[in-house]
Amino acid sequence: MEIGIENLVAFARQLGLAVAGAAALWAFVFLVCSRTCRSDTSQIIFHWIAGRLQWLMYGGIVLGTTSWLALSLFYEVFAHEGITLYPTAYEVMAAFPITAPGYLVLLVLSLVGLTVRWHSPRVFHRYALGYFLAQFLVLLSITSFSSAWSGEVSAEKAFFVLHSVHSIFTLGTVLVLDFLFLSAKSSRTLQQHIFPLFPWISAVIWIGLGIDFLSVALVFDDAVMLTSRFFFSQTVVGILIINGILLSGPITRKILSSLEHGFESIGKRWLLFADIAGTVSITSWSAITFIDFFPEVPLSYVQLIGIYLTVIAVLFVGHNLWERYDTAEPRLEGRV
C-alpha cells in the first residue's frame, strides 16, 4: 500500500488544527456560558470544562504546528466525499509565507497563555475569554489558507478554504463532543450541565458538514473520480449522518430525560447504543478525513469497509476501557 509520509503528516496537520480550533471555540463558548449563568455550580463546572478543553487545544496546536514544520512542499487537497482536486505547486508554495505568521502568533499566544496560567491563574482567568477567542480566530485563519493560496478569488479557491475550515466544525467538534461525553460519564453533576448542550454542538457539526457539501458543489464538474475511495467515502458519510442523528437525537434525548427524572437508569441497551454510536461517529469522521490525504489507496471497496469495521471494533473496546478508569471530577475552586 502506497502511503507517503507527506500524506500522513498532512493528515496530522489537519487533525491537529481541527482539534485545536474546535477546542478553542468550545472553551470560549463554555466560558461565555459560565459568565452568563446564575448558578455558582454551573459557573464552576463550565470553567472546569473550559480548563479541560484547554489541554486538548494545546495538544492540537503541538500536533498541527510540528506537522506543518515537517511538511515538504508536496501538498494535495481532497474533499470528504472522495472527490479530488489538486492545487498547483504555486498555490501550495504560496500558502507557506501566508500561514507562517499565523503559526508564529499561535505559538507565542500559547506560550504566553501557559506562562500566565502557571504563574498567575487569576490573571489568566480574567483574560481567558479573550484568549480562547484569539486562539480560535488565529486557528481559523491558518486552517483557511493552510492547503493552498493564489491570491485570486474563484470557485476552486473557495472550495479549498471552505473544505479546510469545515474540519474545525466537523472532525474537531466531534472529537470535542466525545471528549466531553467521556469526561462527564463518571459524574452526574457534569452530565446535568454538559449533556443539555449536546444538541447545539451537534447542530454546529451538521452545519459544518453542510459547508463541506457546499464547497464540493462549487467544483462539482471537475472533481468526481470514480474510485473505490470515492465509493467508500460516500458510504461512510451516509453512515455518519444516520449514526449522528441517532446519537444526537433519540439517544441524547433519552439521557437528558433520565437526568430530568432524578438520574433514573436509562438501561443497559441504551448505554450500549450510545457507546456504539459514539465509536462509529469518531471512526467515521477520522476515516473520511484520513482517506482525504491518500488519493491512490490500492484497496478495494470491500477491503476499505472491512478495515473501517475493524477499527470501530477496536475503538469500542478502548472506549470502554477509558470509561472504566477515568473518574475525574471538577475541582471546586473553579480555576481555568
Place this chain on the structure above:
Amino acid sequence: MAYTLRRLIQPGEWVLIASGAVMVVGAVAMHIGQEFYVEFWFAAKVLYGIGVVLIVYKLFRNTS
C-alpha cells in the same frame, strides 16, 4: 415498532436519515455499476439541507 420509531425520531431527523440512506444506497449502486449517478448525489444533498434547516429551526423554537 413503527410507532416507537415515530415517537423517538423527529421530522428533521427523519429527513437527515433519508439523506444518509440515499448516500449509502447511491454509493453501493455506483460501486456496482461503476458509474456516477448524479441523481443520488443531488437528492442526498438536498435532503441534507432540508433536514439541517428543520433541526436548527426546532432547536431555536425550543429555546425561545
